[in-house]
Amino acid sequence: DIQMTQSPSTLSASVGDRVTITCRASQSISSWLAWYQQKPGKAPKLLIYKASSLDSGVPSRFSGGGSGTEFTLTISSLQPDDFATYYCQQYDSYPYTFGQGTKLEI
Amino acid sequence: QVQLQESGPGLVKPSETLSLTCTVSGDSITGYYWSWIRQPPGKGLEWIGYIYYTGSTNYNPSLKSRVTISLDTSKNQFSLKLSSVTAADTAIYYCARNLYYESWFDPWGQGTLVTVSS
Numbered sequence: 758d759i760q761m762t763q764s765p766s767t768l769s770a771s772v773g774d775r776v777t778i779t780c781r782a783s784q785s786i787s788s789w790l791a792w793y794q795q796k797p798g799k800a801p802k803l804l805i806y807k808a809s810s811l812d813s814g815v816p817s818r819f820s821g822g823g824s825g826t827e828f829t830l831t832i833s834s835l836q837p838d839d840f841a842t843y844y845c846q847q848y849d850s851y852p853y854t855f856g857q858g859t860k861l862e863i
Numbered sequence: 864q865v866q867l868q869e870s871g872p873g874l875v876k877p878s879e880t881l882s883l884t885c886t887v888s889g890d891s892i893t894g895y896y897w898s899w900i901r902q903p904p905g906k907g908l909e910w911i912g913y914i915y916y917t918g919s920t921n922y923n924p925s926l927k928s929r930v931t932i933s934l935d936t937s938k939n940q941f942s943l944k945l946s947s948v949t950a951a952d953t954a955i956y957y958c959a960r961n962l963y964y965e966s967w968f969d970p971w972g973q974g975t976l977v978t979v980s981s
Contacts, residue, residue: 758924791967800957800971801908812969844908848965852923853898853910 759783759847763856770861774835778859780828780845789849792821792830795858796841804843805830835861865890867958867972875952875979881945885958885972892916892939896961898968899932899943901954904976909954913961914941948979 760783770776780790788808793801803812805821808828818833832839840863845856871883885897899911912922914932922930926945934941945952955976959968 789965793968800974801968802971803967803969806967806969846908846967848961848967850965851921852925855908855910857907 758852759786759850759854761845761847761854761856763843763845763859765859766857767860767862769863770835771863772835772837776832776835776861778830778843778861780823780830780856782826782828782847785825786847786849788824789847790821790823790828791846791848793844793846794839794841795844801844865960865970867960867970869956869958869972869975871975871977873976873978875948875977876981877949877979878947881943881948881952881977881979883943883956883958883975883977885941885943887939887941887960892934892936892941896964896966897934897941898959898961900957900959900968900971902957902974903954911943911945950979953977953979
């Protein structure tokens with residue numbers, strides 16, 4: 758299985774901050790990576806697919822980058838609605854695997 | 864737009880079989896891949912497996928011996944059965960769509976909590 762490791766596990770930030778979350782794969786996954794946002798009691802919501810493609814309706818302050826084994830999710834200016842847990846997911850090969858999550862807190 | 868809704872018992876006894884159904888509305892089940900994912904309370908996400916509209920399946924090896932995913936195209940539904948459950952199978956179970964053979968999950972159902980307890 759491909760192991761996905763996110764850092765940090767918890768990130769404290771303030772409204773207006775620029776933040777970056779990193780996701781590392783245990784082997785190359787090309788650009789086959791997605792990012793999700795999950796709020797308490799809700800299902801994950803797709804933000805980004807193919808490492809850097811923004812899903813429809815997702816604010817442009819979100820951006821994704823990277824390829825191979827190292828990927829980033831950047832929020833350019835944090836808004837109150839962005840405080841949530843973020844997960845990366847590889848879909849290069851089965852079984853699909855997720856990172857352990859990064860909790861973004863105030 | 865397509866919407867998914869999980870349904871099934873919220874409590875299952877140890878050693879019994881967990882059974883859930885996902886009902887798809889707003890689009891046909893035909894042409895896509897349909898997955899089950901679970902999340903133990905307060906923990907991360909684990910992909911369980913998928914079924915293609917043709918009926919072909921692919922399961923996570925960690926659960927393969929206990930999992931069966933099936934579909935009913937006439938009802939636009941697909942289902943999950945997980946046998947011989949233990950407390951470790953307590954989780955929120957989500958259904959989700961994959962557009963392609965290897966792709967992201969979107970959209971997701973709201974999830975349903977299944978507790979394994981006697």
